Each structure stands twice: as C-alpha cells, then as structure tokens.
Amino acid sequence: MDLVQPADSSARLSVRTEARSTPASNPSPLEAEVKLLFDELRVPVLRYLMTLGLSPPDADEVVQDVFLALFQHLRRGKPRSNLPGWVFRVAHNLALKRRHANRSGETVLADAGDAAGHLDAAPNPEEQAVQRQRQARLLAVVRALPEQDRCCLHLRAEGLRYREIAKVLGVSLGAVSLSLQRALARLTRADGY
Amino acid sequence: MGTDMRHTNFHVSDQQLLEAADGELSPRKMAKVRAHLAACWSCRARMRQIETTIVNFVQVHQRTSEGKVPPEGGSRSLFQARLAEAASSPEPAWRLSLLPLIHKRELALVGLALALVALTMFSLGILPRPDPQRSQQRNPAAPDPRLTPGMAQPLSKAELCSLGDQDSAPAVPRAVALKVFAAYGVSDPRPRAYELDYLIAPELGGTNDIRNLWPQPYRTLPWDAHAKDALEDHLHGLVCQGNLDLETAQEDIAKDWIAAYRKYFRTETPLPVHAVFLKDQPWE
Numbered sequence: 001m002d003l004v005q006p007a008d009s010s011a012r013l014s015v016r017t018e019a020r021s022t023p024a025s026n027p028s029p030l031e032a033e034v035k036l037l038f039d040e041l042r043v044p045v046l047r048y049l050m051t052l053g054l055s056p057p058d059a060d061e062v063v064q065d066v067f068l069a070l071f072q073h074l075r076r077g078k079p080r081s082n083l084p085g086w087v088f089r090v091a092h093n094l095a096l097k098r099r100h101a102n103r104s105g106e107t108v109l110a111d112a113g114d115a116a117g118h119l120d121a122a123p124n125p126e127e128q129a130v131q132r133q134r135q136a137r138l139l140a141v142v143r144a145l146p147e148q149d150r151c152c153l154h155l156r157a158e159g160l161r162y163r164e165i166a167k168v169l170g171v172s173l174g175a176v177s178l179s180l181q182r183a184l185a186r187l188t189r190a191d192g193y
Numbered sequence: 194m195g196t197d198m199r200h201t202n203f204h205v206s207d208q209q210l211l212e213a214a215d216g217e218l219s220p221r222k223m224a225k226v227r228a229h230l231a232a233c234w235s236c237r238a239r240m241r242q243i244e245t246t247i248v249n250f251v252q253v254h255q256r257t258s259e260g261k262v263p264p265e266g267g268s269r270s271l272f273q274a275r276l277a278e279a280a281s282s283p284e285p286a287w288r289l290s291l292l293p294l295i296h297k298r299e300l301a302l303v304g305l306a307l308a309l310v311a312l313t314m315f316s317l318g319i320l321p322r323p324d325p326q327r328s329q330q331r332n333p334a335a336p337d338p339r340l341t342p343g344m345a346q347p348l349s350k351a352e353l354c355s356l357g358d359q360d361s362a363p364a365v366p367r368a369v370a371l372k373v374f375a376a377y378g379v380s381d382p383r384p385r386a387y388e389l390d391y392l393i394a395p396e397l398g399g400t401n402d403i404r405n406l407w408p409q410p411y412r413t414l415p416w417d418a419h420a421k422d423a424l425e426d427h428l429h430g431l432v433c434q435g436n437l438d439l440e441t442a443q444e445d446i447a448k449d450w451i452a453a454y455r456k457y458f459r460t461e462t463p464l465p466v467h468a469v470f471l472k473d474q475p476w477e
Binding site (some may be wrong): 013020027029030034035038039042043046047050051056057059060063064065067068069071078093094096097100101105134136138139142153154156157161162170177178180184185187188191 | 195207211212215217242243245246247249250251252253254255256257258260261262263265268269271272274275276277279385411412414430465466468471475477
C-alpha cells in the first residue's frame with residue numbers, strides 16, 4: 001500500500017475500508033498516476049508489442065499486465081526514475097515470454113497493403129501509387145532486418161533515447177547506435193538515395 | 194547513405210550524424226559536428242537524407258498499426274477495474290510473529306549442514322559430476338544442490354541494507370558463466386533464454402562464487418526466473434525491515450527457493466503479478 005502509515009490503528013483501518021468500498025470513486029494518488037501513464041503510453045506500447053509479432057488481443061493483455069506490475073512496483077516504493085523506460089522494458093520481456101509460449105517465434109509485421117490503406121489524401125492517384133510503393137519497399141526492408149536492429153528502430157520511433165533502448169534490450173549503448181545506423185542505412189538505400 | 198557517403202577522414206560518419214540528429218552526442222562532439230556541417234555541403238546533404246528516411250519510417254511505423262490497435266474504451270475500463278482490485282488488496286503485512294517459528298532455527302541448521310556435506314563431497318570428488326542426461330531428470334526450475342549449494346559472504350544486515358536498492362545483480366564474467374553452463378550440461382546456451390542466477394542473491398549476501406551460480410531457464414513456468422527474482426526482492430525487504438533474520442533468509446533460499454517462495458508469499462503457485470517481475474537481466 002502506498003499509504004502513509006497512520007499514527008493509530010483505527011485510522012489505518014478506516015483508510016483500508018475506504019479503499020475497499022469505493023476504489024473507483026476514490027482512487028489513491030498512486031492509482032491516478034498509473035492510470036495517467038496507462039493513457040499516455042498504452043498506444044505506443046501496443047504498437048511496439050505488435051512489431052514484436054504479438055496479435056492485437058495478446059498485446060492488449062500484455063499492456064494490462066505491464067501496468068498492473070507498474071502499480072505494484074511503485075506501491076512497494078521501488079525506483080521511480082524513467083518510468084516509460086521501465087514500462088517498455090517489462091513489456092518487451094513479457095512479450096518475448098508470450099511469444100515463446102505461443103510458439104510463434106516469427107515476427108509478423110503488417111503487410112504493405114495494410115499501410116497503403118491508410119495513406120494520406122495525396123493530390124493525385126499517381127502520387128498515391130508512388131507513396132504506396134515507397135512504403136512497401138520500406139516495410140520489406142524492416143521485415144528483413146535482424147531483430148535487434150528492428151527493435152531499436154521501433155523503440156526509437158516511440159521516442160525512447162539510446163540509453164533507454166539499451167536497457168530495454170539489455171545491450172550496450174554502442175550496440176544501439178550501431179543498430180540504428182545500420183537499419184537507417186538500409187532504409188535509406190531502399191528509399192532510393 | 195550509399196557508398197559515396199561513407200565516412201572519410203575528412204567527413205562526419207553516418208553514425209555520428211545520426212547521433213547528432215538524435216541529440217546523443219556530448220556537447221563537445223556536437224559542437225564539432227555542427228561546425229563541420231556549417232562548412233560541408235556533402236555532410237549536410239547526408240544529414241538531410243537521414244532525416245528524410247526517419248520521417249518516412251515513422252510514417253510507415255505508425256500507419257501499419259492504425260486500425261489494429263484494440264479500442265481504448267474497453268481496454269481502459271478493464272484496466273481500471275483490475276487496478277482497483279489490486280489497490281484494494283493491501284500488501285501482506287509480514288511480521289515475524291506470523292512466520293512459522295517452530296523448529297525454524299533447527300531446520301535451517303540441518304539445511305546448512307547438508308549443503309556443507311554435499312559441497313565437501315563434491316569438492317573431494319566423492320559425488321560424480323552430473324551428465325546431461327542426469328541433468329534432464331532433475332527439476333529444471335531448481336539448481337542442482339551438489340553444484341550450487343549457495344555461498345554467502347559474512348556481511349551484516351546493516352551492511353547489506355545500506356547498499357540501497359539495486360536493480361540487478363553484478364554481471365558475471367563470461368568465462369565463469371560458460372563454466373556454470375557447462376557444469377549443468379548446457380554447451381550452447383541460447384541468449385536471453387536463461388538468467389545466470391545467484392542462488393543466494395547479492396542483496397542477501399550471496400557471492401559470485403561458481404557454487405552460488407546456476408543457469409535458471411525462463412521457460413520453466415510457473416517457477417521461472419521472474420518468480421525467483423520476486424522472492425529475492427521480497428526477502429531483502431523482510432530482512433531490512435527487521436522481519437526476518439538474514440541467516441534464515443540465506444538458508445531458506447539456498448535450500449529450496451520454490452518452498453521459500455511458497456512460505457514467504459503464502460501461496461502454492463507464483464502470484465500473477467510476478468510473471469512480469471524484472472530484476473536481473475537475461476544472460477546473453
């Protein structure tokens with residue numbers, strides 16, 4: 001419980017009774033904080049989990065577990081520094097575990113056609129076709145990347161700094177930098193430069 | 194970043210350009226790169242290409258998941274309900290008076306004596322080295338007591354608890370790690386499939402002696418490395434709060450960590466929240 005220990009036992013009892021009877025209407029500051037983080041990070045974490053090959057329902061379940069674990073982590077007074085990094089780290093590890101359990105080692109990235117279905121309204125069909133082709137090329141390159149390079153790319157796209165990515169993946173800072181550079185070099189070539 | 198754009202002695206490398214774009218360079222290096230870019234059209238063009246590629250990738254990254262992300266409403270409501278449930282279950286207020294006291298010290302002494310006997314027999318060669326077949330017969334979620342009886346250094350509770358909150362155990366040298374794997378009949382360990390676990394955790398005084406290390410698989414559900422990490426963390430808390438003496442914590446975890454988990458968490462199976470408990474890094 002992340003509650004300040006009251007001076008007497010009757011006060012403690014009243015706090016706990018209140019927490020049990022009206023948890024939804026009277027969330028503790030810690031619950032409110034975790035909910036806020038959930039709202040803020042749910043979509044980025046979901047996106048990342050799907051790039052690891054989890055189905056949307058599996059990814060959604062993992063997200064729930066991650067944020068419940070975050071609540072317990074904070075409730076036990078554990079370090080609060082860089083909580084988004086912590087969330088991605090736990091999500092990554094749990095996703096690998098889930099993937100292993102599902103025996104679906106292969107990463108399933110979205111089809112190029114899926115991305116093409118969400119193109120911005122381009123001025124003309126010709127430009128749309130060019131854009132679609134470019135996205136298909138980039139997706140093919142991303143799919144062919146080594147998993148570590150791909151993870152670095154997706155985590156960076158979700159706003160994580162190199163140090164945070166290194167912690168999530170359990171690799172060195174230099175390895176992250178090299179993976180990103182290698183991945184971007186391939187993407188640049190595929191982009192026609 | 195084609196062949197004509199590779200790093201030369203006179204230009205900024207692609208990696209440095211990317212690190213500069215990402216704000217990952219030190220202020221000194223950043224100033225140097227900026228000064229170079231101000232003077233060099235070629236490097237500025239490469240920088241622009243990198244930025245363009247990033248923009249294009251981010252668009253693809255975001256669009257491929259569009260329409261697939263499960264709707265927020267249901268997911269949020271479910272999470273709120275689960276969070277409220279978790280919040281309404283107070284953390285167990287572990288007290289020494291609640292722990293089984295009967296014969297605790299005697300049992301612990303017997304455990305320690307058995308561990309010492311096993312260790313001596315192993316070091317004298319009386320006990321055979323396990324072969325891989327035998328290793329497969331034992332419970333993979335628990336260490337082989339002949340190989341890993343557990344080793345601790347004589348630190349006081351005050352010394353251990355003043356170390357502060359450590360997120361992970363000190364790294365084990367690769368050569369030592371491979372010896373541990375070999376002793377357990379694992380010749381080619383798959384990266385990230387194991388945690389090279391300190392049987393007695395460092396925060397409980399465990400040392401990096403090879404007799405305190407064992408390869409703990411992540412696949413031995415439900416008794417996997419996550420559950421063991423949660424137990425270590427919990428025991429450290431109990432010891433530092435004065436609710437459990439250090440010696441008992443060391444003996445219990447060394448003797449049978451699964452039994453210790455059941456005892457201190459008062460559950461037959463690992464708590465669901467511990468499935469994602471993360472303290473130590475996987476071995477790779």
